[in-house]
Amino acid sequence: MKKTNDCKKLMKMSLFLSLLSLGALYYITNNIYNDNLTSELDSLVRTHKIENYSIEKERANLTTFKYRVRVTYEDSLKGKYPSEFYLTRPIFSIEKMDIEFENQK
Structure with a gap:
């Protein structure tokens, strides 16, 4: 009986740590991407x-931001x-922004 309770506690702790890690990863990658986008646009200004x-x-959906x-x-x-454009990124992407404007004629 004691082994079963210890196993359940270990499983709960593992699940909790996994969810905590996933949340931290989401928060960090979201901030990095937003900072990169803002930084790139600020440099254009x-x-x-x-x-x-x-x-x-x-x-846009569970795994994508627009x-x-x-x-x-x-x-x-x-x-x-263009005066308006769209960017799509997967949920855990931290891809560096590089926006170039070239004459479209």
Whole structure:
């Protein structure tokens, strides 16, 4: 009887630690990705490639996030580049953002 209770406690503790680790991994990867995206867009603002931006984040499904990014340009660049684009990322992705704007003519 004692072995069964010890085994149950060990299983519960293992499950708890697994869920805790999964939650921490989710939190860390989410913050890294968001920071990378914000950092990349901030660098575009600093280099005057865009004037401003806004980001809307939503969950597309259980394992995917969808970001809608809207950017504004100075008058000379309006119409040359998209003012809105979408990014999709898997739940545990920390892929580095590298956004390039090239003339679309």
